[in-house]
Amino acid sequence: MSARLHRSRWSRGVERLFELGIRLGGFAAVVLLSGIMLFVVGEAWPFLLGRFDAIEFFTSTEWFPDSVVKVRYGALALFVGTLSVTALAMVAAVPVGLLGAIYLAELAPPRVREPGKIIIELLAAIPSVVWGFIALTVVSPLMVSVLDLPVGLNVANGALVLALMSLPVIISLGEDALRAVPDSYREAAEALGATRWETTTRVVVPAARNGLLAAVLLGVSRVVGETMAVLMATGHSVRIPHSIFDPVRTLTATIAAELGEAPKGGEHYRALFTIGLCLFVITFVINWLADRLIRRAAHRV
Amino acid sequence: MVKTAASVAVKGLRAWYGGVEALRGVDLEVGAGEIVAIIGPAQAGKSTLMSCLSRLSDEVVGLRVEGSVAVGGEDVFAMRDVAALRRRVGLVAPLPVGLPMSVIDNVTYAPRMAGARKGPELRERAEKCLRAAALWDEVKDRLDQTATRLSGGQQQRLAIARALSHEPEVLCLDEFSIAIDPVTTARIEELLKAMRSQVTIVLVTNLIHQARRLADHTAMMWEGRVIEVQPTAAFFDSPQHELTRGYLEGRFG
Amino acid sequence: MFEATEKTRGRVGRSHVMSLALGLLTVLLAAPTLIVLAVLVYRGAPALSLDFLLSPPRAGMTAGGIFPAIVGTFYLVGLSLLVSVPLGVMGAVYLTEYARPGRLLDFVHLAIVNLAGVPSIVHALFGVGAFVVFMRLGTSILAASLTLAVMNLPIVIAATRESLLAVPYSFRQASWALGASRAQTVWHIVLPNALPGILTGVVFAVSRAAGETAPILFTGVAFYLPSLPNNVFDQCMALSMHLFTITTQVVGVPESYPAATALVLIALVLSANAVSVVLRSRHRKNRRW
Numbered sequence: 001m002s003a004r005l006h007r008s009r010w011s012r013g014v015e016r017l018f019e020l021g022i023r024l025g026g027f028a029a030v031v032l033l034s035g036i037m038l039f040v041v042g043e044a045w046p047f048l049l050g051r052f053d054a055i056e057f058f059t060s061t062e063w064f065p066d067s068v069v070k071v072r073y074g075a076l077a078l079f080v081g082t083l084s085v086t087a088l089a090m091v092a093a094v095p096v097g098l099l100g101a102i103y104l105a106e107l108a109p110p111r112v113r114e115p116g117k118i119i120i121e122l123l124a125a126i127p128s129v130v131w132g133f134i135a136l137t138v139v140s141p142l143m144v145s146v147l148d149l150p151v152g153l154n155v156a157n158g159a160l161v162l163a164l165m166s167l168p169v170i171i172s173l174g175e176d177a178l179r180a181v182p183d184s185y186r187e188a189a190e191a192l193g194a195t196r197w198e199t200t201t202r203v204v205v206p207a208a209r210n211g212l213l214a215a216v217l218l219g220v221s222r223v224v225g226e227t228m229a230v231l232m233a234t235g236h237s238v239r240i241p242h243s244i245f246d247p248v249r250t251l252t253a254t255i256a257a258e259l260g261e262a263p264k265g266g267e268h269y270r271a272l273f274t275i276g277l278c279l280f281v282i283t284f285v286i287n288w289l290a291d292r293l294i295r296r297a298a299h300r301v
Numbered sequence: 302m303v304k305t306a307a308s309v310a311v312k313g314l315r316a317w318y319g320g321v322e323a324l325r326g327v328d329l330e331v332g333a334g335e336i337v338a339i340i341g342p343a344q345a346g347k348s349t350l351m352s353c354l355s356r357l358s359d360e361v362v363g364l365r366v367e368g369s370v371a372v373g374g375e376d377v378f379a380m381r382d383v384a385a386l387r388r389r390v391g392l393v394a395p396l397p398v399g400l401p402m403s404v405i406d407n408v409t410y411a412p413r414m415a416g417a418r419k420g421p422e423l424r425e426r427a428e429k430c431l432r433a434a435a436l437w438d439e440v441k442d443r444l445d446q447t448a449t450r451l452s453g454g455q456q457q458r459l460a461i462a463r464a465l466s467h468e469p470e471v472l473c474l475d476e477f478s479i480a481i482d483p484v485t486t487a488r489i490e491e492l493l494k495a496m497r498s499q500v501t502i503v504l505v506t507n508l509i510h511q512a513r514r515l516a517d518h519t520a521m522m523w524e525g526r527v528i529e530v531q532p533t534a535a536f537f538d539s540p541q542h543e544l545t546r547g548y549l550e551g552r553f554g
Numbered sequence: 555m556f557e558a559t560e561k562t563r564g565r566v567g568r569s570h571v572m573s574l575a576l577g578l579l580t581v582l583l584a585a586p587t588l589i590v591l592a593v594l595v596y597r598g599a600p601a602l603s604l605d606f607l608l609s610p611p612r613a614g615m616t617a618g619g620i621f622p623a624i625v626g627t628f629y630l631v632g633l634s635l636l637v638s639v640p641l642g643v644m645g646a647v648y649l650t651e652y653a654r655p656g657r658l659l660d661f662v663h664l665a666i667v668n669l670a671g672v673p674s675i676v677h678a679l680f681g682v683g684a685f686v687v688f689m690r691l692g693t694s695i696l697a698a699s700l701t702l703a704v705m706n707l708p709i710v711i712a713a714t715r716e717s718l719l720a721v722p723y724s725f726r727q728a729s730w731a732l733g734a735s736r737a738q739t740v741w742h743i744v745l746p747n748a749l750p751g752i753l754t755g756v757v758f759a760v761s762r763a764a765g766e767t768a769p770i771l772f773t774g775v776a777f778y779l780p781s782l783p784n785n786v787f788d789q790c791m792a793l794s795m796h797l798f799t800i801t802t803q804v805v806g807v808p809e810s811y812p813a814a815t816a817l818v819l820i821a822l823v824l825s826a827n828a829v830s831v832v833l834r835s836r837h838r839k840n841r842r843w
Contacts, residue, residue, distance in 0.1 A: 008416060015737045022652065022740075025644020029711060030662055032641070032704055033669050039683045040676060100583055103576035112577065118831075119584045125827045126590065127765030129794045130816045133801050134590055137812070164586055197569035218671065225673025227768040228794075232802060252675045252768075259678070259772050264687050276679040280672060287671040291664070360730055362655055388733040398728045401747055411732040414742070460728070467733055 037280070044277045047270030057274075063238045065258065065268040073271050075278075077238045081248035084241055085230060086223045088159035093166045093223075094216055100167070101174030101215070106200045117172075124168035132232030135161045139233070149245055153235035156244040161229050166219040173218055177211020177297065178204060210297040214290040221286040225279060227252040251275050306334035306501045307373030307389065307470035309354065314368035315525075316349050316358065323349045325525035326368070331471075331518070333373075334498040338512035338533070339505045341522035342548070347505045348395075350522070351473050354503065355390035356383050372471060388415060391464030395476040397456035399448030400463075404431075404440050407448045407459055411467035426466065433496070434462035435488050454485035461489065471501045478508065490515055509549065513537055521545045594820070598813030606814060615778055615799070616806045620815055625782055626695075626790030627822070630770065631763045633699035633786065634706065639756055641703075642710025649711070650718045651740050666715075670708040674768040677705040681773040696786040698774030705769050706759040713755020717748040750837035757830035761823045767794040777803065793819045 051073065056062075060074025104116050139160060140152025181204050189199040205212070235247025236257065249257070255272050262268040309331040316324040324346045331337045339347050352358045356377055358366050370377045372390055380386050388411060400407050408427040409419070417423055431437040436458040440451070448459055457477060464472060474493075478486040493502055493515055506512055512519045512533065519536040521529040521544070529542040540546045605619060612618030653659050681701025691697040721744050729739040776789040777799045783790045797815045800807045 011416060015735060018737050018741065019652075022644045022648045025641050026648025026653070029641050029645030029648075029707060030665075032707060033665055035684060036669065036672065036677070036680045036704065039680050039688070043679070043683045096579065096583065099576050100580050103573075103580045107573040107576055108580070112580075116580055116584070119587055121827060121831070122591075122824070123587045125761060125765075125820070125823050126587075127767070127794055127819060127823060129765070129767040129798050130590075130594075130820060133797055133812055133816055134593070136801055137809075138590075138593055167583065195565050195569035197572045198565065221671050225671070225675070227673065227675040228798065232798070252673060255675050255679065256768055256771060259682065264682075273679055273683070276676045280676050283671055283673055283676075284668050287668045288664070291667050355731065357727065357731055360727070384733040384735055387731060392731040394724070394728065394731070396724065398724045400725055400728055400743060410729070410734070410742075414729075414732065414734040414738050463728075463732060 040273055040277050040280055044270055044273035047267060047274050051267055051271075052274065061238070061240060063254075065271055066261070071267070075251070075254075075275060077240055078249060078251045078254050078275065079278075080240050081234070081238075082224060082250040082252070084155050084244075084248060085158045085162060085234060085250055086220060088155055088244060089162035089166060089223050090216075090220060092159065093163040093170060093219060096163075097167050097170030097219065098174055098212060098216070100171045101178060101212070102200060102205065104171065105175040105178035106204060107196065120168045120171050123164065124172070126165075128165065128226060128228040129232075131161045131165055131229040135229060135233030143245075147245070151235060151247060153233060154245045154247045155234060155241050158230045158234035158248075158250075159244070161233050162223045162226055165226060165229060166223050169222050170215050170219040173215035174208075174212050177208040177215060177294075180211060180297065181207045208297070210293040214293040214297070217286050217290040217293070221283045221290070224286070225252060225283050227256050231256050251279055255279075305470060306499060308333040308371075309471055309501060309503065310369075310371040310374075311350070311353075312369045312371075314350065314353060314366070314370060316346070316353065316367070317365045318361075319363050323364075323525055324353075324366075324368075327522075327525070327527050329520060329527050329530065331501055331503060333501055335517045336493065336497055336502040336504060336515050338516035338519045339503065339522055339527075340507070340509060340512055340519065340548070344524075345522040346525040347522050348475055351392065351475050351503065351505060353377075354471065354473055355387045355392055356380075357387070357392065359383065384415070388467040389469055390471045390473065391467065391469035392473045393457070393460045393464050393475065393477050396480050397453050397460055399451055399456040399459055401447065401449055403445045404448050404451070404459065405444040408462050408466050411463065415467065427462075430462040430465045431459075433465055433492060434458040435492055436462055454481040457481050458485070458489065461492070469500060471503065472496075473503045473505075475505045476507060477504075478506070478511065486511075509537075521548065591820075594813050594817050598810055598815075598817040601808065601810035601814035602817065607818070610780055611778065611796075614806075615804050616808065616811075620793065620796060620818065622779055622782055623791040623793045623796040623815070624818065626775065626792045627764055627794070627819075629695055629783065629790055630699050630702060630775075630792055631760055633695065634702035634763050635756070635759065637700060637703035638706040638710050638759055642707050642755075642759075643714050643752060645707075646711045646714035646718060647740060647745075650715050651736065651744065666708045666711050670712055674705060674766050677701055678769045678772055680704065681769055686773055692787070693772065693776075693789055694774045694787045695783055695790050696774070698770040698790075698792075699786070701769045701773045702763045702766065705766065706762060709762065710755050710759050713758065714748070714752045717751025717755075718744060720751060721747045750833055753833050754830045754837075757826050757833065761826040761830075764826065765794060765819065765823050767792075767798055770795060771798075793822070 057073055057075050059076055060072065061077040062072035062074040063077060064070060064072040104113055108116060135157050139157050143149055143152035143157060185203050185207055186199050189203040230250050231253040234249065234253065236249055237247040238249050241248045255275055259272055262272055311327050311329040314324050314327040327350055341347055352361065353366055353370055358364050377386055400410060405427055408430050409423050412423060428437060431440065436455060439455060448456065451459060457480065477489065504515060516533045518530055519533045520527050521542065523544050529540065529545045537549065540549060607619060607624065608621050609619035610622050611620065649659065649662060678701065681697060685691045685697035685700050686693055725743050726739055729743045770792055774789055775792045775795045779789060779791050793815060797812055797819060800815065801812045
């Protein structure tokens with residue numbers, strides 16, 4: 001073994017290729033991802049410059065994109081639809097999700113925790129279209145018969161399904177946030193004679209505040225962006241709901257319902273991209289806030 | 302397993318981490334086959350200096366280096382094949398790191414990465430290195446076990462065996478004994494003494510007595526400079542620099 | 555002197571009561587999941603048969619089976635993975651092991667984190683605009699798969715990046731010090747140890763690609779196709795889309811059909827998730843540091 005070893009040209013060539021591949025892959029990934037932004041903005045752009053009227057778009061409830069006599073692009077009812085379904089879903093999911101996270105992370109004995117987490121994963125794995133199916137064929141008839149409503153497809157139905165869909169997000173991220181609180185905090189509190197419950201509510205939860213808030217935000221973002229389930233659960237009515245048993249249509253459902261009919265490159269098509277752009281911006285802001293909260297929490301702990 | 306020792310010459314070496322100057326012009330000459338100990342307080346730039354010798358400094362984000370380092374008379378910053386340089390200049394890090402693979406794979410990693418094929422020859426070489434690091438008897442029956450399961454002292458000797466596996470001309474040891482017990486430390490010190498003259502050894506240490514026991518020359522680093530180098534006996538008996546005197550007397554650091 | 559006072563006993567009691575209450579609440583949480591699954595099984599079981607799985611729909615989708623939809627889902631998932639996994643893994647390796655940290659890299663990471671949360675319907679818009687119209691792929695398996703791939707790309711990147719970062723930096727340093735190049739270090743040290751985490755991300759991508767409907771709605775999936783697709787420029791059917799179609803668009807479908815379709819879809823997604831659970835637990839056991 002006296003002679004110095006030299007790697008063969010072949011192995012160096014393979015290495016060059018490997019590195020080239022990695023660079024290209026990285027580049028392609030970044031290009032594709034920035035492409036999403038670019039395309040959504042680009043396809044919405046002619047509409048934004050042309051027919052788009054901010055006052056009409058944000059304050060009118062008249063959404064008649066393919067009307068022959070008077071075309072209107074008032075998206076207020078769609079925003080309100082998304083808002084109402086999201087708000088109602090969160091009213092149910094936030095307390096239940098956070099309490100569930102607290103229970104699983106802090107109070108539950110291991111023999112409850114493990115099956116609990118499996119159930120949460122199960123819940124998360126059910127595809128959105130299956131939830132829509134459940135809303136349509138189980139929840140809706142139930143609402144009609146129990147609450148004596150004319151139709152079972154409404155804000156409440158959509159919110160119920162969305163709440164169930166956002167629970168796994170809130171619980172698993174909330175649990176992560178609680179677990180990130182160092183054990184020394186709990187030990188210190190318990191050494192001072194605090195009970196488990198007091199330790200949890202007065203020490204651990206306040207310490208995990210940012211992470212819990214981020215979990216809620218990501219739950220909201222999931223709900224705002226959900227499409228198939230709300231498309232199937234909330235009915236199709238572009239109007240401002242007066243009660244939780246009124247049908248509505250959300251931003252996402254509008255795109256899903258109309259994109260197929262809108263002629264490619266036409267005004268309606270571009271109006272739908274504008275709605276997509278709004279969704280993009282809304283979820284981007286929420287996710288960005290959540291990311292900042294998580295990072296800040298990570299820094300502190 | 303050691304070929305020929307090479308001299309090391311550092312001239313006017315400066316280094317910055319962002320805006321912080323870690324090395325402010327280091328000059329240090331190490332003769333081929335010598336053992337040189339570098340002592341000095343934390344933040345003196347000892348580890349930064351070590352990382353420059355095999356250009357591991359290239360991998361540190363935000364580190365900028367100026368000046369020259371020559372190994373065997375060749376300027377390392379002018380070398381195109383960094384991998385070859387790193388096989389000439391071995392480094393053992395302060396904390397023991399067993400790579401997450403079997404013991405034997407650890408010791409043959411460097412030759413394999415340099416193009417050697419697995420086989421009896423490579424295994425023989427691995428055995429030599431493990432013997433040289435006084436680890437063979439402890440691991441000969443579990444060469445195929447994961448290295449990360451070894452004890453800290455064993456992993457540190459594995460790191461030394463690994464550093465020897467590529468037949469270095471210079472061996473840099475950065476506080477190799479901080480994570481291991483005194484008995485193991487003593488064994489490794491014996492090994493280093495035995496290797497004297499076959500390989501040049503640059504030893505960063507916080508143990509003043511370790512420097513005294515091993516080194517031909519001892520250097521004192523202070524705030525990014527080498528402020529004093531002397532033959533070890535003279536260094537400890539009559540330190541010239543005020544700061545060296547203070548450091549050895551334990552007035553600070 | 556240190557006897558338990560009334561107050562202390564009350565506090566301890568409250569702690570137990572609250573634990574119990576929250577426990578009950580969590581058990582209640584499990585109820586809807588189990589009810590949903592029970593309803594699906596109860597309703598769908600009568601229709602489930604080998605014939606249902608292996609024959610095409612007949613009589614305007616009111617009879618027959620779901621074979622083309624199963625095949626289509628496999629096509630879509632497979633083809634989308636072929637794009638998203640190599641690109642995602644290479645992208646993550648580039649971003650974590652090669653790219654120099656700085657503002658640009660921070661921005662890219664921010665973009666990836668956020669794009670992972672972009673609604674799937676926005677991906678559908680992108681798919682229509684970019685693949686169907688701009689690249690002139692038309693509504694085809696290729697366009698739909700690419701849309702799913704782009705949707706999953708940030709997820710694969712994020713999962714890969716996380717598992718790459720979990721490999722201790724000291725391993726890399728030791729490898730470089732031994733004269734291994736960056737590529738060798740990535741190949742021999744980093745990737746093998748990050749593999750289980752990467753696979754978990756891939757499995758998640760599988761389950762998402764199989765379950766999502768919105769991104770494929772307008773990019774390449776047809777309501778009904780009597781024959782199997784011949785190439786990637788054909789359209790295909792898909793399970794998720796088929797469930798949507800027979801639930802909302804077709805009259806006269808037997809009650810058991812959509813439920814059975816949903817069961818098959820869930821079984822597919824859950825088996826992917828089960829693989830990921832197994833991988834994760836094995837990873838934890840075999841962790842080598």
